[in-house]
Amino acid sequence: MSDGHSLIELGETIACLTKRLQQACDDEGISSPSVNDVNAASRKSLLETDASAAFELAQALRELEVLAQSPRLSLGILALATLDASILGVIAEFQIASLVPLNGSISYGELSQKTGLDEGRLVRVIRYAVVNFIFREEPVGHVRHTYLSAHLARSPNFNIFVQTVSHVFSLTNAALPLAFRRWPNTAVQTETAHNVAQQTELSFYRWMDANPSMRDMFHKGMVGVSQEGQRLQDVDIRAYPWDKLPENATVVDIGGGWGHVVKDLAELFPSYIFIVQDLQCVVDTAQAMWKEDAARTDKITNVSFQAHNYFDRQPVEGADVYYMRHTVHSNPDKEAIALLSAIVPAMKPGARILVSEYLAPGEEDVASFAKLDFKPMRQMDIMALALCNSGERTKEEYARLFLEASPKLVLKNTYQVPDDPTSCMFEAVYEE
Numbered sequence: 001m002s003d004g005h006s007l008i009e010l011g012e013t014i015a016c017l018t019k020r021l022q023q024a025c026d027d028e029g030i031s032s033p034s035v036n037d038v039n040a041a042s043r044k045s046l047l048e049t050d051a052s053a054a055f056e057l058a059q060a061l062r063e064l065e066v067l068a069q070s071p072r073l074s075l076g077i078l079a080l081a082t083l084d085a086s087i088l089g090v091i092a093e094f095q096i097a098s099l100v101p102l103n104g105s106i107s108y109g110e111l112s113q114k115t116g117l118d119e120g121r122l123v124r125v126i127r128y129a130v131v132n133f134i135f136r137e138e139p140v141g142h143v144r145h146t147y148l149s150a151h152l153a154r155s156p157n158f159n160i161f162v163q164t165v166s167h168v169f170s171l172t173n174a175a176l177p178l179a180f181r182r183w184p185n186t187a188v189q190t191e192t193a194h195n196v197a198q199q200t201e202l203s204f205y206r207w208m209d210a211n212p213s214m215r216d217m218f219h220k221g222m223v224g225v226s227q228e229g230q231r232l233q234d235v236d237i238r239a240y241p242w243d244k245l246p247e248n249a250t251v252v253d254i255g256g257g258w259g260h261v262v263k264d265l266a267e268l269f270p271s272y273i274f275i276v277q278d279l280q281c282v283v284d285t286a287q288a289m290w291k292e293d294a295a296r297t298d299k300i301t302n303v304s305f306q307a308h309n310y311f312d313r314q315p316v317e318g319a320d321v322y323y324m325r326h327t328v329h330s331n332p333d334k335e336a337i338a339l340l341s342a343i344v345p346a347m348k349p350g351a352r353i354l355v356s357e358y359l360a361p362g363e364e365d366v367a368s369f370a371k372l373d374f375k376p377m378r379q380m381d382i383m384a385l386a387l388c389n390s391g392e393r394t395k396e397e398y399a400r401l402f403l404e405a406s407p408k409l410v411l412k413n414t415y416q417v418p419d420d421p422t423s424c425m426f427e428a429v430y431e432e
C-alpha cells in the first residue's frame with residue numbers, strides 16, 4: 001500500500017523535472033515557454049521535447065494541486081467542470097480565438113460586435129476562460145491571447161473538434177448519472193445517457209441518421225480530432241508497417257467516415273487499392289466532401305467509397321486488410337462480435353483485421369490507473385459508455401472478441417508508437 005507522496009517529495013520532484021525539461025529545451029535551442037507566450041504555442045512543446053518528463057511533471061503538479069486545495073474546494077471544482085467544457089464550447093462556437101489578434105489585443109466592445117454576443121455575456125465567458133489560462137485581460141477591458149488560446153486561433157480543426165464535443169457529446173456526458181439511475185445494468189444501445197439526454201429511443205448512429213446537421217457536425221469532428229485533436233490518424237500511419245503489404249494490396253476501411261485516414265494512406269501508397277465503407281448517408285456526404293477538396297483528391301485515383309452496413313456480410317472478398325478505426329469501440333461485445341463475424345466469410349487465409357483504438361490497461365498495470373496520460377483514454381471510454389454502452393478494451397479483451405467471432409481469427413500483433421502509449425493497432429490474422 002502506498003501513502004502517496006508528501007508535499008516535500010512532490011516539490012522536489014517538480015523542481016527536478018522542471019530543470020530536466022529546461023535542459024532539454026536549452027539543448028534544442030528552444031526558449032522556455034510561459035503561459036502568456038503566444039509564440040510558444042507554435043514551437044515544439046515540452047511534451048514533444050521530453051514526453052516522459054513532461055507527463056511526470058504534470059502528474060506531480062496535479063497531485064500537489066489536490067493537496068494545496070481542501071477536498072471541499074477540489075471536489076467542488078470537479079463537480080462543476082462541465083462548465084469548463086461549456087465555456088470552451090462557446091469560444092469555439094463563436095470562433096472567438098480567431099477574432100483576437102495574435103500579437104495585440106481587442107476590446108470587449110469590438111469582440112461583441114464581431115461575435116454578435118452582448119458585451120456582458122462575453123465579459124463573463126472570457127473571465128471564466130481566463131481562470132483556465134485561455135485568454136488574458138490586459139489592460140482591463142482588452143482581451144489578448146495566451147499559450148492555450150493561441151493554439152485555438154491557429155488550429156481550425158481543433159475548434160471543430162471542440163464544437164463537435166459541445167453539440168454532439170456534452171449533453172450526453174452530463175446525463176450519465178441519470179442514465180445509470182434508470183438502467184444500472186445494461187448493454188443495450190438504446191438504454192444510454194444519449195437516450196436520456198436527447199430524449200430519443202434511437203441508438204446513437206440511428207439518431208444521427210435522422211439528424212443530418214448533427215451527423216455532419218460529428219463527422220467534421222472526427223476529421224478534426226484525427227488531424228489535430230486527442231488521437232491522431234498519423235499515429236496509425238506511423239505505427240503499422242503499411243509498406244510491408246503486397247504491391248497491389250486491397251485495404252477496406254470499414255466505418256471510414258469521410259475517408260480522411262485513407263486520403264493520407266492513398267497518397268503514401270498509390271499502388272494499393274482503398275475502399276472506404278460507411279452508411280449510405282455518410283458515404284454520400286463523404287463523396288461530396290472529396291469533390292470539395294478536388295485540389296488534393298483529383299490526384300488520388302486509388303480510392304472508392306461503398307455504402308455498407310457493417311453488420312451485413314462483408315461485400316469485398318479477399319482483401320488484404322480490413323481496417324477499423326474508432327469503430328469497434330462504439331459497439332458492446334455482442335454487436336462487436338457480430339460486426340467482426342460479418343467480415344470473416346470474405347477473408348482469405350492470411351488476411352488481417354486491423355482495429356485501431358485506445359488500449360485500456362489491464363489490472364496488472366494498476367500503476368497506470370491514476371496517470372494523467374491515460375485520461376484521454378478514460379474520457380473516450382466513458383463517452384463510448386454514455387453514447388453506446390460500449391467502451392475501450394484491454395489486449396486480452398480484443399483477443400477474446402476476435403476468437404468469439406471465429407476461432408480462426410487470432411490476435412497476432414499489436415502496434416504502437418512511443419509518443420502515444422495509449423493508442424494501439426490490434427492485428428488479427430485469419431488462419432487457414
Ligand SMILES: C[S@@+](CC[C@H](N)C(=O)[O-])C[C@H]1O[C@@H](n2cnc3c(N)ncnc32)[C@H](O)[C@@H]1O
Binds near residue numbers: 222279308
Ligand atoms: C467514430 S466514427 C470513426 C470514423 C473514422 N473511422 C475515424 O477514425 O475517424 C465511427 C464510424 O462508424 C460508422 N458506422 C456506424 N454504424 C455503422 C454501421 N452499422 N455500418 C457502417 N458504418 C457504421 C459511422 O458512420 C462512423 O463513420
